[in-house]
Amino acid sequence: MNVMTLNDAFSIQRSVVGALIMRELHTRYGRDNVGYLWLFLEPALLSLLVALIHVGNPNSPATSIDPVPFGLIGYTTFIMFRALFTRADAVIETNTPLLYHRQVTIFDMVLARGLLELAATIVVLAVLLGAATLAGAAMPPARPLALLAGLACLWIWSFGLSLLVCAATNENRLVTKFVHPISYILLPLSGAFYMLEWLPQPYRDIMSWFPMTQMFELIRHGQFAGAEATYVQPVYLVFSCMVVLFLGLLAVRAVRRHVHIG
Template structure:
């Protein structure tokens, strides 16, 4: 916690300020272009319901991807294993992201005129799936980036439009049939849709597949752990 957030002025304040600032900017920008969001009448709540679970996945993935590099000095000690580094980064960033989610969502409901009846089951399920997917992708990327540094740059390019096709700024039903058929195989849109299912009582997405998200998470985590166990020393010596 001290090394992750204690080095910058404000520390944990930035963990809350960054997503809140992004939400305010998106809500203001799209309110100038659209009369109403795809769900409800609050732009900031609509984008928060997509951005916050996406942020959990993205934060966990980024932290786990850099776990070996971040903890390289500690990994020189025999008592500290590569699994310790991944587990510590995962737990810290998952708990931080969930705390930020609760604070931001509660603040939006408290200080805006939005009235909703939250159903916590789908919201909790979406958050857990987001964290699990971030762990799987992050573990696999930690190996690939460690062995092939160019992969980090290439993956970064692929990630830039991810906030668009993750369903943060739209809902799946707004897309045409051809686009729906393609984007259905991307797990992020299932997570944001499931979270919104708990935020909006009138929204009942029929496309969601928890099995698809779990498959992505399990497969990436399996190969990530398998390769990490085999190549961890090669990565640390680079």
């Protein structure tokens, strides 16, 4: 009797997720026109437009923060969250035939999309911040590890929520109607385009308990030398991400029994 080792299981997992990523790339972007490049061009163009709005604004409260990288980081990272959150509702519906293969799971499908969005975000950030630095509109990250830690927290949070959305929308299609409105509401609440120190009390303390605002504070702390991590609570932040991820894993595991592939 052959017993699958942990290494064999990880090898199969890597192959499955890799194949799903390539399928997602081809399905979403195809080979017409700019093809796969649109994965990076779309967030790059939108982020540049947002950043340019802040250029030359003498009334900006962020006098010690360069406006171009501030806009680039805020919008590029929020795009990653929005893409994972809003596209999770169709994961099972569009990929149900793949579940005929025993090695493919709902978790693999969501993970493949999540890794694709993470890779796109990292590349776009690196390219745009590099270009802004060469143009004299930005400085290299002051604390690269803090920036990566903030981005990792945001990705785990987004991935956990995408698992919950995937499971909830499969159980009740009415939930789908609320996914996009929620993402619009979270845009101004997330902290992507403001710093907590700009807010008056008591709103500053209230918003500091929302995990996403702490994530963006940590990302900006990593990028800007003048951005302090006053409102970042690492233990609370990690705990929040782990709770959301754990609930997402439980939800996907529960919904798998209700998915009919026949």
